[in-house]
Amino acid sequence: xxxxxxxxxxxxxxxxxxxxxxxxxxxxxxxxxxxxxxxxxxxxxxxxxxxxxxxxxxxxxxxxxxxxxxxxxxxxxxxxxxxxxxxxxxxxxxxxxxxxxxxxxxxxxxxxxxxxxxxxxxxxxxxxxxxxxxxxxxxxxxxxxxxxxxxxxxxxxxxxxxxxxxxxxxxxxxxxxxxxxxxxxxxxxxxxxxxxxxxxxxxxxxxxxxxxxxxxxxxxxxxxxxxxxxxxxxxxxxxxxxxxxxxxxxxxxxxxxxxxxxxxxxxxxxx
Numbered sequence: 001x002x003x004x005x006x007x008x009x010x011x012x013x014x015x016x017x018x019x020x021x022x023x024x025x026x027x028x029x030x031x032x033x034x035x036x037x038x039x040x041x042x043x044x045x046x047x048x049x050x051x052x053x054x055x056x057x058x059x060x061x062x063x064x065x066x067x068x069x070x071x072x073x074x075x076x077x078x079x080x081x082x083x084x085x086x087x088x089x090x091x092x093x094x095x096x097x098x099x100x101x102x103x104x105x106x107x108x109x110x111x112x113x114x115x116x117x118x119x120x121x122x123x124x125x126x127x128x129x130x131x132x133x134x135x136x137x138x139x140x141x142x143x144x145x146x147x148x149x150x151x152x153x154x155x156x157x158x159x160x161x162x163x164x165x166x167x168x169x170x171x172x173x174x175x176x177x178x179x180x181x182x183x184x185x186x187x188x189x190x191x192x193x194x195x196x197x198x199x200x201x202x203x204x205x206x207x208x209x210x211x212x213x214x215x216x217x218x219x220x221x222x223x224x225x226x227x228x229x230x231x232x233x234x235x236x237x238x239x240x241x242x243x244x245x246x247x248x249x250x251x252x253x254x255x256x257x258x259x260x261x262x263x264x265x266x267x268x269x270x271x
Contacts, residue, residue, distance in 0.1 A: 020079060024075050024079065027071075027074070027075050028071065028075060031071040031074070031075075032068075032071070035064060035067045035068065035071065038063075038067065039060050039063060039064055039067075042059075042060065042063065043056050043060055046059075057137065057138065057139075061139070061140050062140070106157075106158040107140075107141040107142060107156045107157040107158045108140055108141055108157070109158075110156075110157035110158040110160065110161035110162070111138065111139070111140055111141065111142075111143075111157040113161060114138065114143075114157060114160065114161055115138075119165045119167060120135055120165065120167050120169075120170075121135065122135050122136065122137065122138065123135060123169070124167055124168075124169040124170070125167075125168045125169045125233050126145070126165060126166060126167050126168060126169070127164075127165070127166035127168070128143065128145065128155055128160045128163070128165055128166075129155040129156075129159045129160050129163055130163070131145060131147060131153060131155060132147065132148065133145035133146050133147040133148065133151075133153060134146045136152070138157075139157075141156065141157060142154045142155060142156050142157055143155050143157060143160050168233050168236075169233050172232070173206055173209060173230045173231065173232065174230065174231060174232070174233050174236055175209075175212075175228050175229070175230050176228060176229050176230070176231060176236065176239050176240050176243055177226075177228060178226075178227045178228070178240070178243050178244065178247070179216060179224055179225065179226055179227065180195070180224070180225040180227060180247045180251075181221055181222065181224055181259045182221075182222045182223050182224070182225060182251075182256065182259060183221070183222045183256060183257045183258065183259045183260065184221065184222035184223070184259075185222070185257060186222060186223070186254075186256045186257070188215055188223040188225060190254075191223075191225055191250075191254075191256075192213045192214070192215070192225060194250050194254065195213045195225065195227055195246075195247065195250065196211065196213045198246045198249075198250055199211045199213070199227070199229050199243070199246065201246075202229065202239060202242045202243065202246060203235075203238070203239075203242070204231050204232065204235035204238060204239055205229045205230070205231055205239055206229070206230040206231055206232070209230045210230075211227075211228060211229040211230065212226065212227075212228040212229075213225065213226070213227055213228070214226045214228075220261055221259040221260065221261055222259050227243060227247060229243060
């Protein structure tokens with residue numbers, strides 16, 4: 001083979017390769033843009049139909065990954081690479097990755113189950129994975145919550161799904177649990193009447209269900225009164241602290257003595 005033939009072969013091959021590389025780059029850019037448009041239209045349609053934001057984000061992530069894989073396979077097919085072989089190689093790699101990242105895949109599967117069962121949604125105040133906070137985002141592998149002290153916290157979906165989930169927002173009202181330890185000299189019936197009257201004055205305390213004030217226990221110090229107002233979750237801590245302040249104020253205004261233990265002295269008669 002003379003030099004002219006070699007030069008013609010190299011120039012033709014390099015030209016074809018350069019054209020294919022440029023075409024692949026163009027396909028990738030256009031494909032990514034189209035994927036973005038499709039995801040945007042899908043999410044806009046779901047938002048118009050008032051689909052839960054959690055489900056919208058989750059489906060958007062899954063569809064984005066699937067379309068990107070399809071785009072890569074299309075570009076490889078353009079280069080003449082057998083996609084069936086690539087798919088087999090991808091499946092084998094998937095098995096190996098699955099064995100190595102079993103925990104991550106468990107998080108992914110748990111996230112899918114949570115979408116079906118819907119134990120909570122974005123904006124709910126919950127207890128998950130031993131943490132309490134507001135649901136910020138449900139991702140493919142983890143759930144993001146904002147704790148009451150404003151900490152951005154990521155909890156693995158498998159941990160969320162494997163433990164008890166408490167959703168404080170699911171019900172229209174939440175009960176505040178407080179107790180008042182009274183001195184034995186204080187009339188518990190009078191104290192209960194005063195607490196009931198003052199609870200009605202606290203902002204955001206619900207009348208339906210009505211607040212509960214009951215005699216909870218009797219001990220050496222005196223009596224224990226259970227004070228249980230109901231409120232919406234958004235007002236929980238305001239009602240909680242206002243109830244504490246109300247009980248202290250009522251006791252001070254009524255002049256109740258502080259609860260102190262009663263000591264019984266047993267005397268032995270002199271012989």
